[in-house]
Amino acid sequence: MIGTMNPELKPFEELAASFAEKELAKNIEEHDRYPFGELFTDVIEKAFSVGLLGVTLPEDLGGIGQGISTLCLILERISQVDSSPSGIIFTNTLSQELMIASGSRDLLRETLSGANTAYDFLIAACSFSNPAEIQHMPVAQKRGSAYHLTGNLDYVVLGGIASHALVPAYRADRSRYSFFLVDLSDTGIEKSGAVFSLGLHACPAVDMVFDGAKARLVGEEGKGPTYFADVSKKMHIAAAAMSTGIMKGSFKEALSYSKDRFQGGCAIINWSEVSMILANMAVKLNVGELCVAQACQALEQSTHDWQHHCTAAALHVHELACDAVTDGVQVLGGNGYMKDYGQEKRFRDARQVQALLGIAPLKKISLIRDISGFEELCG
Amino acid sequence: MLTRGEVSALIQRFPKVEDTLLSLQYAPKMPKGMVQETKAAIALARKFNNEVARPLALKLDRKTHEDPDYLPWELVETANRWGFYTRWIPRMLGGWGLNMPSMSYFTEELASVCLGITNVIGVHYLGIAGITACGNLKVAKRVLSEVVEGEKTGTPCIVSLSITEPSAGTDVEETDLMDKGTVTCHAERVKGGYVFNGRKIFISMGHVSTWTVVFGYTDLKRPSETAVAAVVKTGSPGFSFGSHENKMGQRVCPASELIFEDCFVPDNLILMDAEKARKYTGKPIREVTQRYTDYVVSATRAGVGAMGAGAARGAFEHAMQYASETFISGKPLIHYEWVQCLLAEMYKNAMLARLTYIEANYANSLRGMYKILQLKPFYYYYKHVPQAYNDKVLSPLTEKDWMTSLMIRTNLDWQFQSDQNCTSGWASLAKFSGTDLGMKNCQLALELMGQTGLRQERWVEKMLRDIKLCQIYEGTNQLNRVNLFKCLIGPAHPQVRVFDEQG
Numbered sequence A: 001m002i003g004t005m006n007p008e009l010k011p012f013e014e015l016a017a018s019f020a021e022k023e024l025a026k027n028i029e030e031h032d033r034y035p036f037g038e039l040f041t042d043v044i045e046k047a048f049s050v051g052l053l054g055v056t057l058p059e060d061l062g063g064i065g066q067g068i069s070t071l072c073l074i075l076e077r078i079s080q081v082d083s084s085p086s087g088i089i090f091t092n093t094l095s096q097e098l099m100i101a102s103g104s105r106d107l108l109r110e111t112l113s114g115a116n117t118a119y120d121f122l123i124a125a126c127s128f129s130n131p132a133e134i135q136h137m138p139v140a141q142k143r144g145s146a147y148h149l150t151g152n153l154d155y156v157v158l159g160g161i162a163s164h165a166l167v168p169a170y171r172a173d174r175s176r177y178s179f180f181l182v183d184l185s186d187t188g189i190e191k192s193g194a195v196f197s198l199g200l201h202a203c204p205a206v207d208m209v210f211d212g213a214k215a216r217l218v219g220e221e222g223k224g225p226t227y228f229a230d231v232s233k234k235m236h237i238a239a240a241a242m243s244t245g246i247m248k249g250s251f252k253e254a255l256s257y258s259k260d261r262f263q264g265g266c267a268i269i270n271w272s273e274v275s276m277i278l279a280n281m282a283v284k285l286n287v288g289e290l291c292v293a294q295a296c297q298a299l300e301q302s303t304h305d306w307q308h309h310c311t312a313a314a315l316h317v318h319e320l321a322c323d324a325v326t327d328g329v330q331v332l333g334g335n336g337y338m339k340d341y342g343q344e345k346r347f348r349d350a351r352q353v354q355a356l357l358g359i360a361p362l363k364k365i366s367l368i369r370d371i372s373g374f375e376e377l378c379g
Numbered sequence B: 001m002l003t004r005g006e007v008s009a010l011i012q013r014f015p016k017v018e019d020t021l022l023s024l025q026y027a028p029k030m031p032k033g034m035v036q037e038t039k040a041a042i043a044l045a046r047k048f049n050n051e052v053a054r055p056l057a058l059k060l061d062r063k064t065h066e067d068p069d070y071l072p073w074e075l076v077e078t079a080n081r082w083g084f085y086t087r088w089i090p091r092m093l094g095g096w097g098l099n100m101p102s103m104s105y106f107t108e109e110l111a112s113v114c115l116g117i118t119n120v121i122g123v124h125y126l127g128i129a130g131i132t133a134c135g136n137l138k139v140a141k142r143v144l145s146e147v148v149e150g151e152k153t154g155t156p157c158i159v160s161l162s163i164t165e166p167s168a169g170t171d172v173e174e175t176d177l178m179d180k181g182t183v184t185c186h187a188e189r190v191k192g193g194y195v196f197n198g199r200k201i202f203i204s205m206g207h208v209s210t211w212t213v214v215f216g217y218t219d220l221k222r223p224s225e226t227a228v229a230a231v232v233k234t235g236s237p238g239f240s241f242g243s244h245e246n247k248m249g250q251r252v253c254p255a256s257e258l259i260f261e262d263c264f265v266p267d268n269l270i271l272m273d274a275e276k277a278r279k280y281t282g283k284p285i286r287e288v289t290q291r292y293t294d295y296v297v298s299a300t301r302a303g304v305g306a307m308g309a310g311a312a313r314g315a316f317e318h319a320m321q322y323a324s325e326t327f328i329s330g331k332p333l334i335h336y337e338w339v340q341c342l343l344a345e346m347y348k349n350a351m352l353a354r355l356t357y358i359e360a361n362y363a364n365s366l367r368g369m370y371k372i373l374q375l376k377p378f379y380y381y382y383k384h385v386p387q388a389y390n391d392k393v394l395s396p397l398t399e400k401d402w403m404t405s406l407m408i409r410t411n412l413d414w415q416f417q418s419d420q421n422c423t424s425g426w427a428s429l430a431k432f433s434g435t436d437l438g439m440k441n442c443q444l445a446l447e448l449m450g451q452t453g454l455r456q457e458r459w460v461e462k463m464l465r466d467i468k469l470c471q472i473y474e475g476t477n478q479l480n481r482v483n484l485f486k487c488l489i490g491p492a493h494p495q496v497r498v499f500d501e502q503g
């Protein structure tokens, strides 16, 4: 749908489609075995080499300088096949966007300059949380002009494969958090193995322990929540695009299976209950695509209340996707539950994606707080 | 005032009181001893959860990811040591003879911790239901004696049930569909038995079971009229295992492929076939096949409903724990009204799931598979009869021809169609309600817990992976909805047919 509304983005759609087809389609199950199998580092390198790790990053910083529609188009297209690379692209974009929103372009330029590999280009982040919800965060101490982090931080996405991480941390007064950039090759940083998670297996997270690790302040002290609020409004819709991609993959597989699988003497699509399930999936998918495309447009044109539209659309699309992929498994019966078909992975991935940028009900509370302007609302 | 006749006429109207208020009708008939026995079964499950399931479940799940070929032999040995494979076998057949509905409560407890471990235990009783439902006590005695012996010797002997085939899943659950579909497991009549050829897939615990109950068909074009049910022992010539599936969840419980290649099964291991059916009942064989299937699934689908209730409860408990230990804006999450309402909703889902399987079991107790065992005189007699008397006098009766004949007639001939509808319909209701509610709660818990819930060590993501299967096996929830319509709604609309929209 985004592609139809923006014909000029066709080359990016083709790029994403060819990446998904050539690098992902044949080895989805194998890639998803991580952390019990190998990580697809060659795929990540490929994503880097074709520019997918810097879609919205300005060209002068080494990116391809595109807008949210392109990002969504790419995430949606890739997620149709495998959403793990989308998770990597999403997380890296989130880090880049947070740094730009905080006015740290120079620091970002310095960090990315001379990046020859994906490792150099990746900046890990806690992309599955709103930092305000994190229960345990490191504390940053200032010694001279340098900061040092101490404490634990869970579920740092890409933490095991990136050169840097964007870390939220409190100053000693614990009032409002700030973002810090950490060079992960520095001393004083301990990383766990990849966390065994529900979905997006090949977009791994690690837990980290900081023990006086050197860190550089990103933006201003205590401004973390402001940067996050700015960036997340836009990134919500990117997450929603991943959900529509997953939904689309699930719908396509369900539809095609229902034509080939025979029960009761006919293709199961001929049983009206099966076609009703497929119809419900189609409704959800179409609504989802429409929501994402319209939200992108609202954002790009900065229409009135675009932030609310984007957040609301994203919340809705995630819910649609979680329902649709459940049906996607169901249409395949027992086969839908097995790893040699794509549906069980989509069932897991959709839920994982729903958790991007924080706890879903709290996102709703925050939306109504924004709409009502009533700061005292609980939660 | 209404006359008795008016009352009787009014309560016969749809929905019939006798088909819908099972608890009210069964409660006065229920032997009180069942209450204590059920409490003890729940306590036992909780002890097992503490000592075995909680410490093991996540480790085993991880292990099966590391090694997809892993089979749960040690777990089966542990369950065997705890006496779980014989507890619900009637005393006459050598088991502990706990009342059957207590198994559902036990199942719910286990399922609140790990659905995979629950099925490692529970699916054995699907196999046993497949053996006992047709009433062939002679064959039942033969197999179940080995199960009992296995408990004594510490070498587990468990039973699986093999119906599903590569080209027939939903179809083999319903005689209406079977004949239109493509079954391929052939049973050829030969002197002294049958020769089985074909493949079965997705058979829970196949690789680990000692006996499997297998269904073949002498005429693949008319399976509903030519079904042959037999028990086959692992290691029998012509019977082997293929691969086992790489599943999303319940990974500790393997789903196996079973291969029959010219596998000869002697007559004394045949549970039911058209010849036997004709001997004991004048009913059309097709009806007998459906009755047999319904008898099995009336009991086991209620059990899957209990698994759903367990998942709903487990998810609720984890969400509650998370809400208590997580602080938002300086206050525990559980302090907020929206969280309290969410937890109330989840609690409700768990309790509703439970109520549906309880009602299904009342139906089974009143009008189905457990009817005789739970009549007060029988129940107390079997409960208190001295072991020696049981072993010397009662147990040998199961080997008498007249006993088998009596049981087959009771199960397959003397049951009313209305009873079959009631038990089968309620079991379907419990199955799809319980599992849908279990799924709902896992989803709600995951949403509430955000990133924390995504981690395997926090249980909920595994529960979500596990519960999805319960919407598929024992007939998909769609098939169960149609079955509910057929059994509980359809009779009020005799002109309406099910599974006939292609015609």
Ligand SMILES: Cc1cc2nc3c(=O)[nH]c(=O)nc-3n(C[C@H](O)[C@H](O)[C@H](O)COP(=O)(O)OP(=O)(O)OC[C@H]3O[C@@H](n4cnc5c(N)ncnc54)[C@H](O)[C@@H]3O)c2cc1C
Pocket (backbone or CB within 6 Å): A261, A263, A264, A268, A271, A273, A274, A330, A331, A332, A333, A334, A335, A337, B123, B160, B161, B162, B163, B164, B168, B169, B170, B171, B173, B177, B201, B202, B203, B204, B205, B247, B255, B469, B472, B473, B474, B475, B476, B477, B478, B479, B499
């Ligand atoms: C892990 C696992 C363990 C299992 N354990 C066992 C076991 O121990 N023993 C055993 O015998 N079987 C077992 N099964 C098989 C299980 O019962 C079947 O998977 C189930 O009945 C569905 O059959 P199917 O997978 O062939 O799906 P299909 O029958 O192909 O169904 C595919 C889809 O079509 C729908 N559909 C099909 N026909 C109709 C219709 N007429 N009307 C409306 N919708 C229809 C279904 O609802 C489903 O959504 C197991 C399955 C799994 C996945």
